Amino acid sequence: MVETKINCLACQATTYSPTRDSLVKNQPNSHVEERNAKQETYKFLRHYRATPHTATGKTSAEPLFNRNYTVLLAELQIPVHNPKVRQQNAQAEGKQKACKDSKINVKHHIIQVNDKVLLLQRQSKTKSRYDPAPFKVVKVQGTQITATHGD
Numbered sequence: 001m002v003e004t005k006i007n008c009l010a011c012q013a014t015t016y017s018p019t020r021d022s023l024v025k026n027q028p029n030s031h032v033e034e035r036n037a038k039q040e041t042y043k044f045l046r047h048y049r050a051t052p053h054t055a056t057g058k059t060s061a062e063p064l065f066n067r068n069y070t071v072l073l074a075e076l077q078i079p080v081h082n083p084k085v086r087q088q089n090a091q092a093e094g095k096q097k098a099c100k101d102s103k104i105n106v107k108h109h110i111i112q113v114n115d116k117v118l119l120l121q122r123q124s125k126t127k128s129r130y131d132p133a134p135f136k137v138v139k140v141q142g143t144q145i146t147a148t149h150g151d
Contacts, residue, residue, distance in 0.1 A: 046069055048060065049061040049064065049069060050068070050069040054092065055088070055089045055092035055093060055096075056085055056088070056089045056092075057085055057088060058085065109143070109145075111137060111140060111145055112137065112140060113137055113138065113139065113140060114136065114137060115136075115137045116134040116135065116136055116137075117134065117135050117137060117145070117147060118130035118131060118132075118134055118135070119131040119135055119147070133149060135147035135148060135149055136148050
């Protein structure tokens with residue numbers, strides 16, 4: 001008996017990474033302008049990590065490297081463990097959650113224990129979109145669903 005953890009398909013959102021997308025967009029420009037692509041990537045990451053996050057007000061470098069980068073950006077001096085920052089982050093996340101939950105395609109799943117579900121698999125010319133053998137749901141915890149293969 002093999003247990004598999006799957007996420008509810010109705011609750012998943014598409015992944016959008018502004019960092020990755022802008023990094024990919026800037027990569028061809030460095031080649032056209034005859035600059036070293038590796039140096040441009042490091043420069044981009046340095047500036048990205050030195051920019052304060054909108055929700056927390058902290059830079060990415062602070063928790064990663066336990067220090068701030070020195071770049072030509074306005075720096076914000078806030079203590080690392082500040083309850084005000086946590087509260088501001090919780091409010092920002094609440095706004096983001098409310099915005100995401102107000103979308104039309106977001107809904108709660110109705111999957112319960114002992115239901116049979118089909119698992120989404122990578123589709124190809126020889127494989128269908130779903131695994132033909134149904135899974136039996138063993139445990140449901142929020143959007144995380146644990147299912148077993150077989151009876």
